Amino acid sequence: MIDGVPVHYRVVGQGEPLSQSTRSNILAQHVQTTPSRAVPCLTRSEAFSFLLFHDPLNTPLRLARKYGDVFYFQAGRNKVFFLNHPDDIRELLVVQHENFRKGEGVMILERMLGKGLITNDGAAHKQQRRLVQPAFHRRRIASYAQAMVEAAQQQAHAWQDGATVDMSQEMMQLTLVIVGKTLFNTDVGEEANTVQAALVTAMEAFRKLGLSPVGELVERLPLPIHARLRRARERLDKVVYRIIDEHRQQGIDQGDLLSMLLMARDEEGNVMNDQQLRDEVMTLFLAGHETTSNALTWTWYLLAQHPEVREKVQQEVDTVLAGRTATIEDLPRLTYTEQVLMESMRLCPPVWAIDRRVTRDTTLRGISLPKWSRVVMSQYVVHHDPRFYPEPEKFDPERWTPEAQATRPKFAYFPFGGGPRLCIGEAFAWTESILLLATLSQHWEARLAPGARVKFQPAVTLRPQYGIKMTLHKRCSSVSQAEKAQVPTTAQSEGLLRE
Numbered sequence: 233m234i235d236g237v238p239v240h241y242r243v244v245g246q247g248e249p250l251s252q253s254t255r256s257n258i259l260a261q262h263v264q265t266t267p268s269r270a271v272p273c274l275t276r277s278e279a280f281s282f283l284l285f286h287d288p289l290n291t292p293l294r295l296a297r298k299y300g301d302v303f304y305f306q307a308g309r310n311k312v313f314f315l316n317h318p319d320d321i322r323e324l325l326v327v328q329h330e331n332f333r334k335g336e337g338v339m340i341l342e343r344m345l346g347k348g349l350i351t352n353d354g355a356a357h358k359q360q361r362r363l364v365q366p367a368f369h370r371r372r373i374a375s376y377a378q379a380m381v382e383a384a385q386q387q388a389h390a391w392q393d394g395a396t397v398d399m400s401q402e403m404m405q406l407t408l409v410i411v412g413k414t415l416f417n418t419d420v421g422e423e424a425n426t427v428q429a430a431l432v433t434a435m436e437a438f439r440k441l442g443l444s445p446v447g448e449l450v451e452r453l454p455l456p457i458h459a460r461l462r463r464a465r466e467r468l469d470k471v472v473y474r475i476i477d478e479h480r481q482q483g484i485d486q487g488d489l490l491s492m493l494l495m496a497r498d499e500e501g502n503v504m505n506d507q508q509l510r511d512e513v514m515t516l517f518l519a520g521h522e523t524t525s526n527a528l529t530w531t532w533y534l535l536a537q538h539p540e541v542r543e544k545v546q547q548e549v550d551t552v553l554a555g556r557t558a559t560i561e562d563l564p565r566l567t568y569t570e571q572v573l574m575e576s577m578r579l580c581p582p583v584w585a586i587d588r589r590v591t592r593d594t595t596l597r598g599i600s601l602p603k604w605s606r607v608v609m610s611q612y613v614v615h616h617d618p619r620f621y622p623e624p625e626k627f628d629p630e631r632w633t634p635e636a637q638a639t640r641p642k643f644a645y646f647p648f649g650g651g652p653r654l655c656i657g658e659a660f661a662w663t664e665s666i667l668l669l670a671t672l673s674q675h676w677e678a679r680l681a682p683g684a685r686v687k688f689q690p691a692v693t694l695r696p697q698y699g700i701k702m703t704l705h706k707r708c709s710s711v712s713q714a715e716k717a718q719v720p721t722t723a724q725s726e727g728l729l730r731e
C-alpha cells in the first residue's frame with residue numbers, strides 16, 4: 233500500500249488477469265486438443281529481404297497475406313516467428329506469457345532506459361510494476377486531467393492564425409510538458425529541444441540496430457551510432473538527474489510519482505538507489521510522452537485528410553463543451569472524438585510491433601516454438617487485416633461503435649499490448665489524447681501545408697519521417713462562452729476571431 237491506494241498487480245482491458253488454475257486448465261486443454269500446426273517458412277529471397285528490413289511495416293503485411301496467421305524464417309541458429317492472428321497473440325501475451333521475455337528491440341532501449349519498467353523481466357519487473365502502479369490509478373489520472381487541459385489551453389493560446397507548424401514537434405512539446413507536470417511535478421518546457429534531439433538519435437539507433445533480426449550481431453560492431461547514442465543518453469541523464477535532485481532538495485511529498493518512488497522501500501526497508509530511480513524516471517518520462525504525441529500527430533493528419541470527420545469532431549466538441557473548458561467528466565460524452573483516436577491508432581499504431589524471446593520450448597495453440605526463438609507481433613499487420621477491418625486502408629471511425637467492436641476478437645486491436653506487460657499508461661494516454669484533441673479542436677483546425685511530405689518512419693514508435701507541416705486556422709465558432717462574456721464589442725473581437 234502506497235499513498236493510501238491499494239496496490240494490485242493490475243491488468244485491465246486486454247490484460248484481464250487469469251487465475252493460476254484457469255491458466256493451467258487452458259494450457260492442459262490445448263495440449264490435449266490442439267492439433268500441431270505446420271508453420272510456413274519464408275523462401276530464401278524473402279528472408280533476405282527481411283534481414284535487410286527495407287520496409288518493416290509492409291513486408292510483414294505482404295507476407296501475412298501470402299502465408300496467413302503464422303510464418304517464420306531462420307536467422308542464424310534461431311527462428312524468427314511472426315504471429316498474425318489475434319487469438320495466437322492473446323495466447324502469448326495473456327495465457328502463456330511466462331514462457332517469454334522481452335525481445336531484442338529491448339536491448340537498444342536498455343542502453344537509453346536502463347533497467348526500468350519496460351526493459352526489466354521476471355520478479356524485478358513485477359516488483360517495479362507494483363511500485364509504479366498507484367500513479368496510474370483511476371483517481372490519480374482524474375487528478376492529472378486538469379493539468380492536461382491547462383497545457384492544451386496554453387498551446388491553443390500560443391498558436392498563431394495562418395502559421396505553419398510541424399505538428400509532430402508541437403505535440404511532442406505538449407505531451408512532454410504534461411508528463412513532466414503530472415508525474416514529476418516539474419517544468420520541462422525549456423528542455424524540450426534537448427529531449428527531442430536525444431530521442432531522434434535514440435530512434436535512429438533503434439532503426440539501425442534494434443530492428444534488425446540479427447541485432448545481436450550488429451550490436452557488437454564498432455559503429456558511430458554507438459557513440460551518438462551514448463552522448464544522447466548523457467544529455468537525457470542531465471534532465472532526469474535535475475528532476476531527481478530538485479525533488480530530493482525539497483524533501484517533501486509532492487504527491488507525484490517521483491515522490492512515491494523516493495519514499496518507496498523494498499522488503500528489507502531499502503530505498504531505491506540513484507541508478508534505479510534514474511532508470512524508472514527516464515522510462516516513464518520517455519514512454520509517457522513519445523507515443524501519445526505520435527498518436528495525436530497522426531490524428532491531426534488524418535483529420536486534415538478527411539474534413540467530413542474533422543467537422544463531426546468539431547460538432548461534438550462544440551455541443552458537449554459548449555465553449556467551456558473540458559474536464560474529465562466530459563470523457564464519456566466525447567464518444568466520436570474517442571472513436572477517431574481509436575481509428576487513428578488502428579491505422580497508425582504508435583507502437584507498431586512488439587517482440588518476445590522464447591525462454592522454454594513452448595506449444596502455442598499448436599505452434600511449436602523452440603527455446604530461444606524470437607516472436608514478433610505486429611500491431612500494424614493485425615490492424616490492417618481485412619478479415620477484421622474490411623477496406624483496411626480506409627479511415628473510418630464508425631468501426632468503433634460498440635456494436636462493430638463486439639464483432640471482432642479482442643486482440644484484433646492491441647495498440648497498448650496486453651497481459652501483464654500491458655501498457656501501464658493506457659488510461660493516462662486515452663484521457664490525455666481525448667482531452668487534448670477536444671481542447672485544441674475547440675479553437676483550431678489544422679490543414680496539411682502545401683508541399684508537406686508525409687512518410688512513416690518505423691523506429692521504436694511510428695513517427696512521421698519529415699514531421700508533419702500543417703497550417704493552423706482559428707475556428708470562427710471557437711469563441712468560448714467565457715470569452716464572449718469578456719469581449720464587449722465586435723470590433724475588439726475581430727482580430728481574434730478572423731478566419
Ligand code: HEM
Nearest residue numbers: 350519520523524527582583586647648649653655657661
Ligand atoms: C498512445 C499512447 C501509448 C501507446 C500506444 C503505448 C503502447 C505501449 C505498448 C504496446 C506497450 C507494451 C510493450 C510490450 O508488450 O512489449 C507499452 C508498455 C508501457 N508503456 Fe505505453 N503506450 C502509450 C502511452 C504510455 C504512457 C502515457 C505511459 C506513461 C505515462 C506509458 C508507459 C509505458 C510503460 C512504463 C510500459 C511498460 C509496462 C510494463 O512492461 O510493465 N505508455 N506501451
